[in-house]
Amino acid sequence: MNPKVIVANWKMNKSFEEAEDLISEIAEAIDQWTLQTQVVICPPFPYLELGSDHADESQFSCGAQNCSEFDNGAYTGEVSAEMLEGLEVDFCIVGHSERRAYFNETNVQIAKKIDQLLKRTIIPIVCCGEKLEERNNNNHFDIVKSQIEETLFHLDNDMMENVIIAYEPIWAIGTGVNATPAQAQEMHAFIRSLIEKKYGTQIAYNLPILYGGSCNPMNALELFTQNDIDGGLIGGASLKAENFLSIIEAAETVIKEN
Numbered sequence: 530m531n532p533k534v535i536v537a538n539w540k541m542n543k544s545f546e547e548a549e550d551l552i553s554e555i556a557e558a559i560d561q562w563t564l565q566t567q568v569v570i571c572p573p574f575p576y577l578e579l580g581s582d583h584a585d586e587s588q589f590s591c592g593a594q595n596c597s598e599f600d601n602g603a604y605t606g607e608v609s610a611e612m613l614e615g616l617e618v619d620f621c622i623v624g625h626s627e628r629r630a631y632f633n634e635t636n637v638q639i640a641k642k643i644d645q646l647l648k649r650t651i652i653p654i655v656c657c658g659e660k661l662e663e664r665n666n667n668n669h670f671d672i673v674k675s676q677i678e679e680t681l682f683h684l685d686n687d688m689m690e691n692v693i694i695a696y697e698p699i700w701a702i703g704t705g706v707n708a709t710p711a712q713a714q715e716m717h718a719f720i721r722s723l724i725e726k727k728y729g730t731q732i733a734y735n736l737p738i739l740y741g742g743s744c745n746p747m748n749a750l751e752l753f754t755q756n757d758i759d760g761g762l763i764g765g766a767s768l769k770a771e772n773f774l775s776i777i778e779a780a781e782t783v784i785k786e787n
């Protein structure tokens with residue numbers, strides 16, 4: 530079983546003052562624990578400096594929610610991996626389904642973003658997942674397979690060791706309907722088998738595969754006890770310290786029981 534990784538995806542939420550309060554509340558709580566879980570908080574871009582300053586003195590790491598596929602240059606409104614590195618950001622979500630849906634991000638662009646991040650030693654948290662219609666048509670394995678292959682399979686072994694995958698079925702994101710632990714486990718095991726075929730057992734075993742989609746304090750423990758679920762990417766439930774801390778506690782419980 531891999532160490533648990535719990536990632537907060539705040540999306541485009543919180544005022545600056547609210548962000549300060551939420552980060553402080555989480556940091557103060559987890560700093561009293563002997564934490565084994567890797568906790569990552571991904572606030573919006575304008576709060577990254579706030580996040581990484583707190584992360585310096587706390588047991589969590591700071592992550593971004595996106596980065597540019599390009600090097601620095603004339604790309605108005607974009608934020609490069611080099612800029613994230615300058616802010617001491619250690620992780621970055623890429624290929625979230627909201628970016629694929631609203632900003633037409635493709636697997637090819639996501640692959641370039643992953644390259645940019647790895648060049649800067651920032652760990653990409655690479656999202657994949659199917660639409661409800663694709664699951665209903667029994668296409669969910671094919672869809673996830675092509676997302677994994679097209680975004681990641683150009684990487685060599687050394688690069689692949691620095692990647693996190695998040696399986697997020699689109700029908701479960703923000704809906705209150707999570708994948709059942711059995712559905713999530715089935716897909717996670719499938720993803721791990723793809724990685725194993727291409728990169729071997731050790732890389733596949735060590736690669737954290739997170740579940741995302743309506744994960745909350747009520748369902749976290751059962752999800753995290755599945756063999757191939759190595760933690761969670763948490764949206765809505767990361768916006769309240771109490772909920773996010775309960776999810777971290779669920780991960781800690783699973784680590785202690787193993």
Ligand code: PEP
Binds near residue numbers: 703741744765
């Ligand atoms: C997400 O968008 O990454 C996510 C998992 O959202 P939620 O937890 O709100 O479903």
